[in-house]
Amino acid sequence: MNWFFLLLSGLVGALFGSFLNVVIWRGPAMWGLMGESTAPRGNLFAPQSYCPACYAPIRIRDNIPLLSFVVLRGRCTKCDAVIPLRYLLVEMLGASAVFATAWVWGPSLTAVLASVFLLALITLAAIDWETGFLPDMLTLPLIAIGLAANAAGLFVPLRDAVIGAATGYFMLWAISTVYKNLRGHEGLGLGDAKLLAALGAWSGWAGLPATVMIAAITALAAVGILRQRGGDISAETAISFGPALTAAGAIVFLLHTAMPANAILTSFSFEI
Ligand SMILES: [Zn+2]
Structure with a gap:
């Protein structure tokens, strides 16, 4: 190297x-x-x-x-x-x-596009942290660029990316709608749904369950720490889910696209 x-x-x-x-x-x-x-x-x-x-x-x-x-x-x-x-x-x-x-x-178009993805996630996490918004100006182009990158065969098959974008949006839209009907106020914004659609467009649908699980655990741990420190947190407190979702998305993207299961298995059997 x-x-x-x-x-x-x-x-x-x-x-x-x-x-x-x-x-x-x-x-x-x-x-x-x-x-x-x-x-x-x-x-x-x-x-x-x-x-x-x-x-x-x-x-x-x-x-x-x-x-x-x-x-x-x-x-x-x-x-x-x-x-x-x-x-x-x-x-x-x-x-x-x-x-x-x-x-x-290495020096490749794949690395450039992967950088674009990760840099966009950093930007989204910081903006959501500071303002509570995940701007469409960033999430929507990110969905389009992810689909285009996979149409060019860079990370996952295009079919997986399209299903990932649709499923990602629908998953959080459904959770958001159910929550809103139960609690009478918004818990998750549709910005989160567009962000998960972007994660699905880049990493494919297979990464979505792990992404949501890691993000939920991270967010719950953060709430726990804030409570421990005497923060005033109730069910009504608005907490940005974006930073946890972007962190989980970046981890899953790198694990899923940079180290596909077969590559790990190949290097493992090579060691033996
Ligand atoms: Zn100054």
Whole structure:
């Protein structure tokens, strides 16, 4: 394995992470999801990066992915405001995502598309965490690109992908509808259904049960931890399911498409 290529992939991933932080901050306002109360935050290309607290432009040397956050100890150089840890986390996740796909698939179109998928999941998780929305602007194209990638024969057979997208949407739509009728208020939004449709379009239907199970366990564990810490959580508390769903989707995608069962078995019998 070419270590220079992998290192370069990680750096490119960190740069993408840095860009995703801009999308996560400006996207929801741009797409009208934040209501009238939020001042315009600019579009994806202008103005240049600024401190969310004091609006001071960020100098290029203070805007180096990963490094700047550590050097500045997570604070703005102008107003000393704490920069949310999310900036560092997204850059680290971006670096890991591109590194992982480069490691699994090498320099190929498959690796590029797998990176697109994982980077989109990181963006969706962060936006849902911060705003409670999974924007159609991201989930719908992700369904289309997943189906196109599998039509080109990249990850799973196209038939599995189409069934996966339809089943994924229907599963969460059904749960959401039943919940709404029982409780009288919305527990799961249709954004979650479109996200699961996207996961099905990329990984195929076979990955869906494991995805939902891992996501549910993760979400329940998170609620348990919040309760332990004295958080005020009841059945009425709205909790974003998106972050758990994206994490589960990324794990299942990598296990299912990068290490198909027959490849694992082959390497196993080779060892013997
Ligand atoms: Zn500032």
